[in-house]
Amino acid sequence: MTLLQGQTATRSLTITALSVRTFAELTGDYNPLHFDEAFAASTKFGRLVAQGGLTTGLLHALVAMDMPGPGTVFLSQNWKFTAPVYIGDTISARAEVRSVHPTKPVCQLQIEVRRGDGEVVLEGEAWCYTFRGGAPTTQR
Amino acid sequence: MTLLQGQTATRSLTITALSVRTFAELTGDYNPLHFDEAFAASTKFGRLVAQGGLTTGLLHALVAMDMPGPGTVFLSQNWKFTAPVYIGDTISARAEVRSVHPTKPVCQLQIEVRRGDGEVVLEGEAWCYTFRGGAPTTQR
Numbered sequence: 001m002t003l004l005q006g007q008t009a010t011r012s013l014t015i016t017a018l019s020v021r022t023f024a025e026l027t028g029d030y031n032p033l034h035f036d037e038a039f040a041a042s043t044k045f046g047r048l049v050a051q052g053g054l055t056t057g058l059l060h061a062l063v064a065m066d067m068p069g070p071g072t073v074f075l076s077q078n079w080k081f082t083a084p085v086y087i088g089d090t091i092s093a094r095a096e097v098r099s100v101h102p103t104k105p106v107c108q109l110q111i112e113v114r115r116g117d118g119e120v121v122l123e124g125e126a127w128c129y130t131f132r133g134g135a136p137t138t139q140r
Numbered sequence: 141m142t143l144l145q146g147q148t149a150t151r152s153l154t155i156t157a158l159s160v161r162t163f164a165e166l167t168g169d170y171n172p173l174h175f176d177e178a179f180a181a182s183t184k185f186g187r188l189v190a191q192g193g194l195t196t197g198l199l200h201a202l203v204a205m206d207m208p209g210p211g212t213v214f215l216s217q218n219w220k221f222t223a224p225v226y227i228g229d230t231i232s233a234r235a236e237v238r239s240v241h242p243t244k245p246v247c248q249l250q251i252e253v254r255r256g257d258g259e260v261v262l263e264g265e266a267w268c269y270t271f272r273g274g275a276p277t278t279q280r
Contacts, residue, residue, distance in 0.1 A: 027197030031204035043271040052214050053200040057167030060193040064171035074192050076220040131183040
C-alpha cells in the first residue's frame with residue numbers, strides 16, 4: 001500500500017488528572033500549572049492545564065499506530081502550541097501527508113490538534129521515517 | 141532574578157522498560173520498535189528503542205523545573221531526532237538561552253539531548269513563555 005499525498009488520519013485522547021500525574025512521574029514535569037490550582041487560577045489559563053507532552057504524545061501514537069503506521073519514527077517536529085489543554089479535555093489530532101519522498105520511506109505531515117470545543121491547541125509539521133517490516137510505506 | 145542570554149541548564153532521565161510501557165499506556169504509542177524485539181532487531185536500530193516522546197518529555201521537565209522554571213510553557217518546538225534512545229539509556233538534556241524578549245517573559249532556547257555514550261539524540265530550538273508567579277523571568 002502506498003502513502004499518498006493528501007491522505008489523512010485522526011486520533012483522539014482524553015486527558016485526565018491521572019494522565020497529568022503519570023506524565024509528571026514519567027518525566028519529572030511537576031510544573032505548578034498542572035498541579036497547583038491557585039497558581040493556575042492566577043494565570044490567563046484560569047485553571048489546571050495538561051502538559052504539552054501529552055498533546056505531542058498523541059502525535060507519537062498517531063504516526064506509530066495510524067499513519068504512516070507501525071515502524072514510524074519522527075525525524076523532526078516543528079510546531080506551535082496555540083492554546084491550553086485542560087484536564088478533562090478530549091483532544092483530536094489530524095495529520096495530512098504533505099509530501100512523500102520518491103525513493104525513501106520518508107514523508108512530511110501537516111499536523112493540527114484541537115480541543116473538543118474546536119480550539120486549535122497545536123499546529124505545525126513533522127517529518128517521519130518508516131522502517132520496513134512495519135506499516136505500509138511507499139517502499140513496499 | 142533575570143534570565144540571561146547564554147545561561148544554561150541540564151537535566152537527565154533514565155529510560156526503563158517501565159517508562160516505555162507507561163508512555164504507551166498514556167498515549168497509545170505501541171509502536172513495535174518499542175515492544176517487538178524481532179521487529180526492532182530487523183531495523184538499523186538493532187534493538188528496542190524508547191518513544192521520542194520520552195526524550196521530549198525530559199525537555200518539558202527541564203523548562204518547567206529548571207530553566208526558565210515553574211510556570212513555563214512551550215510556545216513552539218523545532219527539533220530533529222538524530223539518533224535512537226535505547227531502553228536503559230540515561231539521556232541528558234542541555235538548554236541554553238539564545239534570546240530573551242525585552243518586555244515579555246519569553247525566551248528562545250537552544251536544545252540538545254545526548255545519550256550516555258555522548259551521541260546527540262535530539263537537537264533544535266524552542267520558544268517558551270513563563271507565567272508570573274512562577275520562576276524567575278525577566279519580568280520580575
